[in-house]
Amino acid sequence: MSTTRMASLSRLDDLVRLVAGRHDLYVRWSRGPDPDLRSTSSSDDLTGVRLPGLSASPLGVEDWWGERPARLWIARRLYDYCHLPRLKDPGTRPWVLCGREVGRGPDNEPLVADVEPLVWIGDDVITEAVHLVEQQPGRWGTLDRHGAREQRQR
Template sequence: MATIADLDGLTDLVERPPAGGELFLRWSQGPAVDLAENPGGSSRDTLTGIALPGLSANPLTVERWWGARSRRLWAARRLYDYRHLHKPGVRPWVLLGEACGRGPDNEPLVRCRRPLAWVSDTALAQAQTLVEEQPAAAWGPLDRAGSRPPRGAA
């Protein structure tokens, strides 16, 4: 599978997606693992262990409400918000697919039609730099574990 070398490469893909589905970003060990048991892919809810009917992924398609804002910033934000998933053996990759449901965190569950490309560490670093240069101090990863109240708290 090809690798998207930098944030500009991801932006180009977002601006000119291939036909045949929508673009999604998935963080995992990759399509060889994700598609091994099921041709369209399936995920597992880590809290309950329940098998989900598609891959947990995030859309790369620019939402209408984003308007004429920077597509590069859109792509950067998609990488930045889930960078906490970057662990040994886990990398972001782009796939062409279709939504088939919602996961336990309300994320799209996706049937993979075609894996497209890995996303490089250079693109991740560029995304982080671009997002952190923005004036809004409230942007950050979706760190649910850090914001969870202690057990027994009301």
Template sequence: MTSETMPLTTLHTLDEVTDWVRRQQHLYVRWSLGPEKDLHETSSRDELTGVPLPGLSVSSLDVEPWWEDRPMRIWVARRLYDYCHLPRHRGDGVRPWLLRGRESGRGPDNEPLVDDIVPLAWIAPAVIEEAVKEVDNQPGPWGPVERDS
């Protein structure tokens, strides 16, 4: 079975992703070829040194307390937007998917590393397009986390 055929639901709107975040904690997004490939070896590698890490690199979708009563939709849009450059940098087939996991450490960029992974859903490209529009409509400019090569 390939990541394209793994039987996961697909979330098609930003509101669907936001509803998941509203209902559950310990949700993360991972940009990769998918759980089928990632779960063979649940360890990312530090790109600079090649050192294996104690879990997969992910972005947390959990809302931080300092966000208070601000719109959760904007929180989720921002979290998805921050790494939307990864498909361009990592190649064909890289796409976001939603998972639940347990933090097992921090990576070299202070990103969460998770194990005990439960794949939950693919995140459709339309969701990322919505997230970009949501971010673009905010009063302050910011861009995705991107490093020059």
């Protein structure tokens, strides 16, 4: 599917409905399926090593999450990497894909093959996710290594 024809979700609840009961859906932060599927694999930013699939984050709710809200689970999955457009490339956007896990990358992230692009995740969904996570009582931050490095240098 070309990204020009891919729909975009505008509400977090729409993403929650899409993910419900599925464990084969992932979110990927990149320039999109068109450039990603030309190579069908990622490379490790640190070493340049080619990986056997596209790195992505799983969206499926784990059984141990119990009766807690799926909405919070999915919001947290988005929040973890919402710093990427700022750090990597302003053209980086989140999109949902269906695929088969073929391994783990250097950050223990799933590597996914046989990728089927499904939908873009719109900015409003990310805004909702950030707001929901930041309302939680515990301390949490994105998986922003660059920001962590800056904190250590102070």
